[in-house]
Amino acid sequence: MYRYYALGMLALVYAVSYMDRQIISILLDDLKAEFLLTDTQLGLLSGLAFAIFYATLGLPIARLADRSNRVGIISIAAAIWSAITALTATVSSFTQLLIARIGVGVGEAGAGPASHAVISDYFEPHERPLALSLYSTGVIIGALFGLVIGGLVAENYGWRTTFVVAGVPGIFLAILVWLTVKEPPRRAAETTTGSDDDIGFFAAVAELWQNKVYRYVNIGHLLAVSFAYSFTAWMPVLFLRQWEVGQAEVGQIVGLIFFLGGLPGMIFGGVLATKLSKLDRRWEAWVSALGCFLAIPLYFYGFSSTSMMSAALILGIGGFFYQCSHGPGMAVLQNSVNPKRRAFAAAFMFFCSNLVGLGL
Template sequence: MTVDPAAGDAHAIRRRSLTLALLTLTYFFSYMDRQILAILQELIKADLKLSDTQLGLLSGLAFAIFYATLGIPVARLADRANRKNIVAVSLAIWSAMTAAGGLAHNFTQLLVARIGVGIGEAGSSPPSHSIIADLYPPEKRAGAMGIYSLGVVLGAALGTFIGGLVASAYGWRIAMFVIGLPGIVLAVVVWLFVVEPRRGLADAKTHTAHDAMPSLWNGFASILSNGPALHLVMAVTLTSMIGYGLTAWGPSFMVRSLGFSVREISLYVALPAGLAGAASAVFGGRLADRLARTHGLHAQATMVAVLKALALPFTLGFFLLGSPVAAVLSYLAYVLLANSYLGPTFALIQGLAPVRLRALWAAITLLVINLIGLGLGPTLVGVISDLLKPSLGSESLRWSMLVFAAATPWAIFHYWRAGALLRRG
């Protein structure tokens, strides 16, 4: 039976809000499953007798290598095949592997489970970015990506909240089951209700089915030859390295240096941080769309640079302030200002990408972000903390994390430079 292309396009547009909501919920589950170790790692450390370096590997490099590198072949598949199905299958895999982590009785078993989570999550973001870019035109894309990025802050916050409360009452293993298993149900919902739009639907110029599929080298070469895109990738990579290091080790820092319990972090820090991050993501996306309409796309990159500069003193304050209350308030201010970067960054990258390379550009960006940001951030924080422990004792983690926060001006420069090049272009 022949399907009317116009009817298919109209159906995709009618369902785009539902599709965006389900992709955001999938991203939410991705971050819950990815960040659940952060609130549990002090309990896991005591139970399995692990070092900070081993904990850093579990939440960083071991996960990131598989997550990032497998994103490339998945993106190549997503540029050819049904993206909705890829997201649904991937969600089912990583949810099952998160639950399997609760069965681990040593470092190696937990490592294998976390590698499985990384393998599953590799199939989530590249096809999701591509679907969203096909459903929303450039002037609405940053707002849509801002909504999608809610998955990061809400997933991390509610994962901490739910995981911490469950772990406090029933242990860290049950928390892994509670966080992981519902994702298998969501995978069925995604498969049934997310739409697969025509590629390039929301753009004025689209490709045809007869267009040649560019090679993987074309994807890398096209980013390297695009000045604004290259600076955006560098900026978001550095930002992610700092952010992943803080997110992975923030709860442990609050336990060791600020005197919080796992339950107190879940009740008094996780939800306010989630609300602040959500407000930042939504407001940042809408502000970016408005700035693009009134000043041009370059203003989006400049906006991120300004907000990150304003957030820097609060980032440093989280680690340097002696009072637990003041430190947490400083952390919430940092989240409110700094978490607006994802929507505008990914929207700009998708807008700069050739239509046939959108999923691949997203995967290449995520490859760099995750190998360096997610891979090195939490891992090096743990390594440096162990190295500093003989001289600084329990305060070694505080100063290890501060080293990463001090790299923020480097990221700010790249956002500013991307904006300057976009304004010229």
Template sequence: MAEAVPWTDPVTQGDDRAMRRRTLTLALLTVTYFFSYMDRQILAILQELIKADLSLSDTQLGLLSGLAFAIFYATLGIPVARLADRTNRRNIIVASLTVWSAMTAAGGLAMNFWQLLAARIGVGIGEAGSSPPSHSIIADLYPPERRAGAMGVYSLGVVLGAAIGTFIGGTVASFYGWRAAMFAVGLPGVALAVIVYLFVVEPRRGLSDPVPETHKGPMPGLAAGFATMLRSGPALHLVIAVTLTSMIGYGLTAWGPSYMQRSLGISILEISLYVAPIGAVVGTISAVGGGRLADRLARTRGLYAQPWMVAWLKLIALPFTLGFFILDMPVAAVVSYFLYVLFANSYLGPTFALIQGLAPLRLRALWAAITLLVINLIGLGLGPTLVGVISDLLEPTLGAESLRWSMFLFAAVTPWAIWHYWRAGVLLKRAG
């Protein structure tokens, strides 16, 4: 008589498989985010070449890297997030990655401002489906006391995407032109989409939460998502803080290479070969180290200590941020920039981990999308755009130095963001 085969719960099997692939899933989501940020920020290193080739103004360049991209990227994130809260998140990420990679490469075919604008809008549409489902997956795979560290690893996509995109784009553009650089960073993303589809596992929602939520009743609607976030004081302050920080960061990232070329006399190739790789190392230390420090503080002091950590690190970074624009010696200015990155770049992991921890389980992707909507409409949309507009307004008076002082004004907004991080910590501590 044949032995009976023991019955295995398919839910348990699925959970075990998701946890076994947790590290691989986080790695692939991070690489996807890396491609997202690289394709989004590739214009930064190419701006001076594109400006000369297509005869564009700083305002037009700011629109291409800021508002035109951000409007579609941010607004479409909401319906994508609603879809992600209901369906397979991995498949959404795969489709999005394919679209934005193809549109990045298509930008290399543009012959005027309007064609390049259309390509950038396509990139924004594609990238709308990346971060909200990724945040939701990571929150399901990592418990609250390890979530900031995981989000810190995921945030490496920002650091490495900007730095390696600058390295690849600037190097290729120096030898083959800006159009070839767009092809070089866009097309590999299509191959990555296949890898993500094959190896990323869709986890059960709430898999790593200590107290699972019940799933009775209909899925909460969009209005409920906004209402629950507005009622959460800590979440509201965190969203304001990260939005202001992102506005400053996007503005400085989008125009940093142009500033180095115009005011510091550093060439595209030098930025690509020296500044970008060192910036990648320093940014990695900041993101990973900041995430681990935030996890330790959560275990030893409580979650309220995480936004306070970010506030203190940003306060330390502020003089180095301003020094990047005040110092005239190229080496001293770039060193000041690296120190700014070291202290200021650790905010993303703890911020998004806290927001995911505060969000109701079935609204995690939506809360991420709402956060990204505000961040990107104001931060990404206005940051690069306003830097370009202010630079054009200051140009009759300050000439070639107009970009320097436009960026300085943006960096000076940092204390406002610091206050909101501090306030979020106060409210989290009161909540116990």
């Protein structure tokens, strides 16, 4: 069916987005050597420089998406961040590199919230846990391509070529989305929460925060990604420094951790929440919470392991449980808000979680 084609295209956009976001993690040591950077500067490049603009600019762009053509916004955003990723190959200083990372954050701010809103209008409420889980597999696919291909290209052709290889495909994908993905009609309200009126920015924030379901999902997501983003950003560095293996091998190991652990977890969480929610809709939230609860101690244990293979195995299992949580949690959020503010609801959640999670 066409809606699954649209879902697949948006998942590919998400994959390219995450690849361009995470590609720098496999290149941190190269950039450190090239520009004589400190770990603090590396943390700024992989965290705060991206997060602050990705989080804050997502809010006004989401407001625009709730009023206009969301597919057009996604296409333009994808073209912008992909072009900037490719142009990162030309930087000659830390300042230019920092500006490029900020530019990627600005571009990526436009895609995620609008995609959540589009998917929620293509699928019924009871279908959203699985639909948003399938969409979120873009994270796993993007991480796999970013780390595996990024590691191979960086080791054989250098970090500059790696940015070009990561950036160029997204430009063509943006054009394809623009030409082939249709803007779906906006669904009628499925909840009595909030006003149908076109309210101001701060009134919209207040409306969301007064929504108890939305508020708790937001706080839970913030806490979860604070751990997950830190582990994701520094996992390649751990393998590079702790066991002194090459970039290509690290990219393959970490990419497979994401793929073999995260991808099945993402799909399993969506299927499980969809099945159990037929008995009780609260299972959508319970599956999300349980996945995070099981993942966090495994991540800590994996990072303290003295064996590379045991670390990879434990982190992969942790990734399985963590990714179980994502799609069901996003479905709870989308099902709880006014359809006229779906993109803004997702953007405000990203604002809270990314500013804290990516910033740290």
